[in-house]
Amino acid sequence: MLNYIWFGLMIIALVVGAINGQLTEVTNAAVKSAAVAVEISLGLIGIMAMWLGIMKIAEEGGLIKILARAIRPVARFLFPEIPDGHPAIGAMMMNITANWLGLGNAATPLGLKAMDQLQSLNLSKDTASNSQITFLAINTASITFIPMTVIAVRAELGSMNPFEIISTSIFASTCACIAAITASRILSKLPAMQASNPMLQTNMEKEVTNG
Amino acid sequence: MVDSLATVVNTASDPLFTTIMKSISNLAIPFLLFVIVTMGFIKKVKVYEVFVDGAKEGFNVAIRIIPYLVAILVAIGMFRASGAMDWLVALISPATDLIGMPAETLPVALMRPLSGSGSLGIVTELINTHGPDSFIGRLASTLFGSTETTFYVLAVYFGAVGIRKSRHAVASGLIGDFVGVMAAVFICRIIFG
Numbered sequence: 001m002l003n004y005i006w007f008g009l010m011i012i013a014l015v016v017g018a019i020n021g022q023l024t025e026v027t028n029a030a031v032k033s034a035a036v037a038v039e040i041s042l043g044l045i046g047i048m049a050m051w052l053g054i055m056k057i058a059e060e061g062g063l064i065k066i067l068a069r070a071i072r073p074v075a076r077f078l079f080p081e082i083p084d085g086h087p088a089i090g091a092m093m094m095n096i097t098a099n100w101l102g103l104g105n106a107a108t109p110l111g112l113k114a115m116d117q118l119q120s121l122n123l124s125k126d127t128a129s130n131s132q133i134t135f136l137a138i139n140t141a142s143i144t145f146i147p148m149t150v151i152a153v154r155a156e157l158g159s160m161n162p163f164e165i166i167s168t169s170i171f172a173s174t175c176a177c178i179a180a181i182t183a184s185r186i187l188s189k190l191p192a193m194q195a196s197n198p199m200l201q202t203n204m205e206k207e208v209t210n211g
Numbered sequence: 212m213v214d215s216l217a218t219v220v221n222t223a224s225d226p227l228f229t230t231i232m233k234s235i236s237n238l239a240i241p242f243l244l245f246v247i248v249t250m251g252f253i254k255k256v257k258v259y260e261v262f263v264d265g266a267k268e269g270f271n272v273a274i275r276i277i278p279y280l281v282a283i284l285v286a287i288g289m290f291r292a293s294g295a296m297d298w299l300v301a302l303i304s305p306a307t308d309l310i311g312m313p314a315e316t317l318p319v320a321l322m323r324p325l326s327g328s329g330s331l332g333i334v335t336e337l338i339n340t341h342g343p344d345s346f347i348g349r350l351a352s353t354l355f356g357s358t359e360t361t362f363y364v365l366a367v368y369f370g371a372v373g374i375r376k377s378r379h380a381v382a383s384g385l386i387g388d389f390v391g392v393m394a395a396v397f398i399c400r401i402i403f404g
Binding site for chain 1: 393
């Protein structure tokens with residue numbers, strides 16, 4: 001699907017850009033975006049290193065295991081592929097909590113650590129497993145209790161009550177999160193998704209014979 | 212039913228709730244660091260050595276993300292610069308009129324999954340034009356506050372572990388975004404009229 005979306009965005013940009021006479025702007029945007037992407041990635045190095053270090057201590061100290069065991073019933077339901085008490089569950093829980101608290105700086109490194117642990121269970125290294133997709137869904141539609149950025153904008157532009165959108169945001173983001181998780185679980189049952197499921201033995205065999 | 216929902220939802224905007232949530236946010240990281248480091252130390256983990264060992268992966272992860280993020284951000288950047296968004300808005304706005312969503316806020320909903328800074332720019336402009344406490348200003352704020360930048364999250368999270376075949380991940384994320392928009396319009400209609 002990403003192949004189609006990527007192709008679509010690029011072709012629409014070029015065709016519409018030509019019709020609108022904006023081709024120079026489109027080219028400039030491409031160059032600028034590429035630079036921004038590198039800046040963002042490099043900017044992650046420090047915070048990534050810090051949280052990966054802390055997480056390693058949490059793992060060896062046993063905290064991750066305790067967290068993983070604490071949410072076992074929920075985890076078993078959402079991530080049936082993951083063995084009980086696996087450290088991936090503890091790491092996911094920390095990422096989700098950080099997201100709820102609006103700690104974006106900590107949430108991303110914790111989430112990437114969790115993704116890495118899910119990857120260690122994944123039998124194919126370039127295809128997303130069902131667990132990874134459900135975890136991604138939780139993050140793309142994560143619940144935020146205090147949307148700080150937009151509150152700051154509202155306050156700056158003279159709102160009588162900049163916080164009044166907190167309740168509506170919590171409601172909408174909860175709906176979005178439930179929908180994304182449900183979608184990830186239902187879509188994984190589609191025949192096409194079963195066929196590409198890297199965790200199914202038959203698909204693994206196919207890959208071996210093809211390769 | 213709708214009234215009681217409005218009451219329940221409204222309590223979340225209470226100043227006390229905000230204060231409590233903010234203090235939890237501020238204390239969460241120091242608390243977490245304290246617990247993790249202390250627990251490691253008690254369990255005789257060589258905290259310094261283990262920290263360094265874990266941290267050295269940070270560089271590799273950040274570098275691995277680069278090609279994925281370049282691919283996504285370049286395509287989205289070009290799309291935004293082409294002016295195609297205006298066409299998309301014109302195409303979809305008849306449908307959003309039906310559910311009582313002001314056409315002005317449609318670009319926020321469409322831009323939100325693509326670009327965080329892009330959608331924040333639109334929200335800021337809308338709030339500036341219509342006022343933060345207008346219906347448009349409140350709905351735009353809610354739309355921004357209710358989901359994440361789907362494509363950015365996808366590029367970073369899957370990029371970090373080298374996953375190229377995303378299967379139904381994009382569809383799941385976009386379904387979440389769509390439901391988020393519907394829910395935002397619904398709840399803003401009830402609470403802000």
